[in-house]
Amino acid sequence: xxxxxxxxxxxxxxxxxxxxxxxxxxxxxxxxxxxxxxxxxxxxxxxxxxxxxxxxxxxxxxxxxxxxxxxxxxxxxxxxxxxxxxxxxxxxxxxxxxxxxxxxxxxxxxxxxxxxxxxxxxxxxxxxxxxxxxxxxxxxxxxxxxxxxxxxxxxxxxxxxxxxxxxxxxxxxxxxxxxxxxxxxxxxxxxxxxxxxxxxxxxxxxxxxxxxxxxxxxxxxxxxxxxxxxxxxxxxxxxxxxxxxxxxxxxxxxxxxxxxxxxxxxxxxxxxxxxxxxxxxxxxxxxxxxxxxxxxxxxxxxxxxxxxxxxxxxxxxxxxxxxxxxxxxxxxxxxxxxxxxxxxxxxxxxxxxxxxxxxxxxxxxxxxxxxxxxxxxxxxxxxxxxxxxxxxxxxxxxxxxxxxxxxxxxxxxxxxxxxxxxxxxxxxxxx
Ligand code: HEC
Ligand code: HEC
Ligand code: HEC
Ligand code: HEC
Ligand code: HEC
Ligand code: HEC
Numbered sequence: 001x002x003x004x005x006x007x008x009x010x011x012x013x014x015x016x017x018x019x020x021x022x023x024x025x026x027x028x029x030x031x032x033x034x035x036x037x038x039x040x041x042x043x044x045x046x047x048x049x050x051x052x053x054x055x056x057x058x059x060x061x062x063x064x065x066x067x068x069x070x071x072x073x074x075x076x077x078x079x080x081x082x083x084x085x086x087x088x089x090x091x092x093x094x095x096x097x098x099x100x101x102x103x104x105x106x107x108x109x110x111x112x113x114x115x116x117x118x119x120x121x122x123x124x125x126x127x128x129x130x131x132x133x134x135x136x137x138x139x140x141x142x143x144x145x146x147x148x149x150x151x152x153x154x155x156x157x158x159x160x161x162x163x164x165x166x167x168x169x170x171x172x173x174x175x176x177x178x179x180x181x182x183x184x185x186x187x188x189x190x191x192x193x194x195x196x197x198x199x200x201x202x203x204x205x206x207x208x209x210x211x212x213x214x215x216x217x218x219x220x221x222x223x224x225x226x227x228x229x230x231x232x233x234x235x236x237x238x239x240x241x242x243x244x245x246x247x248x249x250x251x252x253x254x255x256x257x258x259x260x261x262x263x264x265x266x267x268x269x270x271x272x273x274x275x276x277x278x279x280x281x282x283x284x285x286x287x288x289x290x291x292x293x294x295x296x297x298x299x300x301x302x303x304x305x306x307x308x309x310x311x312x313x314x315x316x317x318x319x320x321x322x323x324x325x326x327x328x329x330x331x332x333x334x335x336x337x338x339x340x341x342x343x344x345x346x347x348x349x350x351x352x353x354x355x356x357x358x359x360x361x362x363x364x365x366x367x368x369x370x371x372x373x374x375x376x377x378x379x380x381x382x383x384x385x386x387x388x389x390x391x392x393x394x395x396x397x398x399x400x401x402x403x404x405x406x407x408x409x410x411x412x413x414x415x416x417x418x419x420x421x422x423x424x425x426x427x428x429x430x431x
Contacts, residue, residue: 084121112389269359391416
């Protein structure tokens with residue numbers, strides 16, 4: 001009789017341990033990525049694509065980079081996320097597929113997009129998926145079979161998880177079957193009154209599945225994991241968002257459009273933001289600069305009249321577009337969009353002139369914006385991440401010659417990052 005009990009206890013513990021493992025593997029699995037296909041995701045992806053990728057990629061033809069229509073049929077999502085976020089890092093890690101892509105397309109450099117979240121990238125991929133793939137077979141990468149791709153890691157990880165899941169489910173099915181059979185025999189014995197008291201109590205007390213779920217191991221593991229997930233969501237979605245004004249796009253007093261001026265008419269950023277290469281501030285242009293053109297262009301427009309009012313200009317001869325300055329000015333009250341707190345120091349010339357970074361890296365595709373919005377989070381983490389990942393543009397800069405020499409002696413193959421020249425020191429960014 002005691003045998004039955006022992007068998008039973010053993011079964012119960014095994015079953016609950018398996019259930020915990022099952023729960024664990026399901027929760028790990030739910031973190032791996034699938035490409036969404038709903039309209040909202042496609043629309044969001046289209047917008048991000050326009051801002052970040054359009055300058056080099058189209059869906060159905062080659063621009064600077066290859067066509068991206070149907071690219072999800074060529075690679076799996078987790079590899080694409082890694083590639084799109086930081087192709088340099090992926091190549092540096094020795095990923096054979098990444099190196100093959102780089103070499104196939106003439107070793108052209110693609111930007112890194114460390115500010116895009118997994119969700120952003122999945123949305124972009126949803127957008128590339130939404131249209132029929134142009135010709136997915138074309139340009140397919142042959143990966144050297146002698147050089148297994150690390151890309152296989154993530155897909156084989158998923159396969160392994162899948163297999164574990166199936167095996168666990170089978171084991172549970174068998175266990176439940178065994179339990180039922182054992183139970184039946186015991187019940188039968190009970191009817192025949194062959195059981196002693198302890199066994200009878202045991203059957204009546206502890207044989208339901210509910211008991212398993214009430215098992216302390218199961219509750220412990222499940223509770224721990226759920227707490228982790230909730231904490232993770234609170235920290236990333238709520239706490240990290242405090243004080244971050246990414247996406248801020250206030251109404252401006254004049255409907256000035258960068259899309260028209262910097263995009264359509266191709267006016268250089270520096271023509272208006274005169275300080276950006278030589279000083280800390282990029283500065284906002286005074287109406288004098290606008291007047292270089294708008295003394296003549298669109299003088300009838302109510303928006304342009306606002307410029308005239310600001311600088312105190314009245315048109316005296318409508319036919320010939322001649323006017324005069326009255327001296328009565330009303331400064332335009334542009335609403336400031338990007339604004340670091342006073343405790344932080346940021347210098348444009350260091351980043352634009354010395355480091356050679358494009359405005360778009362930090363401000364997004366301004367040339368496509370009718371209304372400027374804050375593209376980057378502008379958090380300390382954002383600054384630091386970039387300083388960890390970006391190589392110092394040291395070529396042809398005598399100032400860096402010695403540093404570069406010392407750096408190369410110490411770590412031969414790692415390029416010199418901003419981190420290595422002190423870009424993570426508190427006092428560099430804090431007064
Ligand atoms: C500065 C130009 C540039 C920008 C901007 C750019 N790419 Fe690329 N991309 C390239 C080049 C060039 C390649 C070819 C690989 C190489 O030479 O590194 C490439 C390759 C790719 C590939 C692999 C395609 C294949 O068929 O093998 C994907 C996927 C990709 N880019 C996605 C994106 C996404 C998504 C964005 C926007 C978030 C983006 N790229 C922005 C230039 C760019
Ligand atoms: C014809 C003049 C002109 C040109 C050219 C121009 N801008 Fe501007 N920019 C302005 C004006 C005026 C504002 C303020 C109104 C606004 O925010 O739209 C501004 C605002 C901005 C802001 C937001 C400033 C803030 O308040 O934080 C950024 C960033 C910016 N411009 C970047 C660029 C970049 C990058 C380019 C080149 C691709 C460019 N601008 C070209 C006139 C210009
Ligand atoms: C280098 C010449 C140039 C400069 C400098 C310039 N603009 Fe313009 N702007 C244009 C052109 C060209 C158009 C498009 C006119 C059209 O649509 O026919 C335009 C259009 C506009 C419009 C839209 C007018 C409408 O009703 O369609 C506004 C508003 C405007 N500019 C504001 C400004 C402001 C503010 C500045 C100064 C910060 C400025 N522009 C500087 C050339 C310039
Ligand atoms: C490395 C990132 C980075 C790059 C590259 C960059 N900016 Fe900025 N930009 C910023 C930050 C950060 C601010 C906010 C500065 C502050 O509040 O002190 C800013 C602010 C601005 C402003 C608002 C006025 C000001 O100076 O605070 C303008 C205009 C602007 N940037 C234009 C440009 C233009 C034009 C370029 C390219 C020539 C450019 N930026 C390149 C990060 C960058
Ligand atoms: C897109 C990448 C990028 C971002 C974002 C960025 N930086 Fe930088 N930063 C650089 C690079 C590259 C250099 C190296 C420039 C050089 O060669 O001197 C640099 C240099 C600096 C330096 C000088 C470091 C030194 O040791 O001389 C300071 C200070 C600085 N950045 C502050 C900031 C702050 C503050 C922010 C955020 C508001 C920021 N940076 C965001 C790329 C970035
Ligand atoms: C590359 C530039 C950079 C470096 C290096 C840096 N910071 Fe920051 N830090 C910033 C920026 C930009 C902000 C403001 C961002 C924000 O408000 O989210 C900030 C914000 C902070 C704040 C928050 C202040 C507040 O009011 O919330 C603290 C505290 C801080 N930094 C401490 C440090 C310490 C300590 C170090 C050195 C270990 C350091 N920082 C190094 C750029 C930097």
